[in-house]
Amino acid sequence: MSKTKIEWAEHSWNALVGCSNVSPGCKHCYASKQAGRGLHAHWKGITEKIGTKSVWTGRINRAPDSIFYAPLKIKRGQTWFVNSMSDFFHENADPAWLLEMISIMRRCSQHVFLILTKRAEQAEEFFAQHPDAASEWPSNAWVGVSVEDRKRAYRLDILRRLPGRHFVSAEPLLASLGSLDLTGIEWLIGGGESGPGARPCHPEWIRELRDQCLAQEVRFFFKQWGLDTNNPLAEGCPANINIRKYIADVDPHGKGGALLDGRLWHESPDWFRESAADSHPAQPEPVQPVNSAISTIANAENHNMLDLTQEQAALTETLVKIANALRAATPSERQKLMVLQALTLDWLDAAQSTEREGA
Numbered sequence: 001m002s003k004t005k006i007e008w009a010e011h012s013w014n015a016l017v018g019c020s021n022v023s024p025g026c027k028h029c030y031a032s033k034q035a036g037r038g039l040h041a042h043w044k045g046i047t048e049k050i051g052t053k054s055v056w057t058g059r060i061n062r063a064p065d066s067i068f069y070a071p072l073k074i075k076r077g078q079t080w081f082v083n084s085m086s087d088f089f090h091e092n093a094d095p096a097w098l099l100e101m102i103s104i105m106r107r108c109s110q111h112v113f114l115i116l117t118k119r120a121e122q123a124e125e126f127f128a129q130h131p132d133a134a135s136e137w138p139s140n141a142w143v144g145v146s147v148e149d150r151k152r153a154y155r156l157d158i159l160r161r162l163p164g165r166h167f168v169s170a171e172p173l174l175a176s177l178g179s180l181d182l183t184g185i186e187w188l189i190g191g192g193e194s195g196p197g198a199r200p201c202h203p204e205w206i207r208e209l210r211d212q213c214l215a216q217e218v219r220f221f222f223k224q225w226g227l228d229t230n231n232p233l234a235e236g237c238p239a240n241i242n243i244r245k246y247i248a249d250v251d252p253h254g255k256g257g258a259l260l261d262g263r264l265w266h267e268s269p270d271w272f273r274e275s276a277a278d279s280h281p282a283q284p285e286p287v288q289p290v291n292s293a294i295s296t297i298a299n300a301e302n303h304n305m306l307d308l309t310q311e312q313a314a315l316t317e318t319l320v321k322i323a324n325a326l327r328a329a330t331p332s333e334r335q336k337l338m339v340l341q342a343l344t345l346d347w348l349d350a351a352q353s354t355e356r357e358g359a
């Protein structure tokens, strides 16, 4: 795997699970859908069904020790996205759990931890109440805020006052963020929303972010357009060609492509990249079953063009391939496959509910 392909991390460290929506970026929270599947005993009670939707209850659960202490058991340095099924600074998270997690991160200097929050105010409050956590903050733990629109840009000002090295996630980007002061920010990640009901992302909003990163010497990582129709290359799609197929041909990166003015922007901070390079020997190319599953999924993404029976058969076949691929996958491939597995399940759910509604 190429170093520049590092997006967030190799692993999620979901020591805590559970959340609640806090701002517009949460509208299509992927984690709540995932949690609603109830795959683990400790997910109990963190979501409830409202109609067909799985929504957070606001309860936060601690994972079993085998997960909670997982980073301590892995000697080879890894990059960990912390609490992808929660928000580290959620108001209902027990501070004792957070302090213990901070202690684990401090003891695991071989790893890099990425903590992303939409709750900048609660983060500041936490450090005010626990000043030792701020003064002894582990240097290998990055803190970032999500900023999806201009109204949420104030989180950047709070971030600057928090300990740790700082990054920003402008994903899903829902509006122009306008002029930003990126002082103290080392890395900015942008991207459009993907999946059912995704909201549009205008190319000018992304260019505006890139240009400000260039001007203020902040590393810029553009993950994806999210929707094919967001991609500026969509303008060149001939009328008789399906746009999804067209974008998959001309810009086969991420969801909806990721080329911005002719190139990929996959920058990451030197320190992060060097840590990652030191920690991670070159990964072997994905084994064939993984490639096969991924290409089948790419085909399945065109499932809207199939009739329902074909669509369900294709998605089911894809799930079988993913399950087989998971057995042979490396840890980083496994993470990617699990995301794809969840997406495929979403599509299958959608196909089946469409069928039910049509009956």
Ligand code: SF4
Binding pocket: 019, 020, 021, 022, 023, 025, 026, 029, 030, 031, 032, 056, 084, 085, 086, 087, 118
């Ligand atoms: S903060 Fe993150 S995990 Fe929590 S609801 Fe919002 S998007 Fe989901």
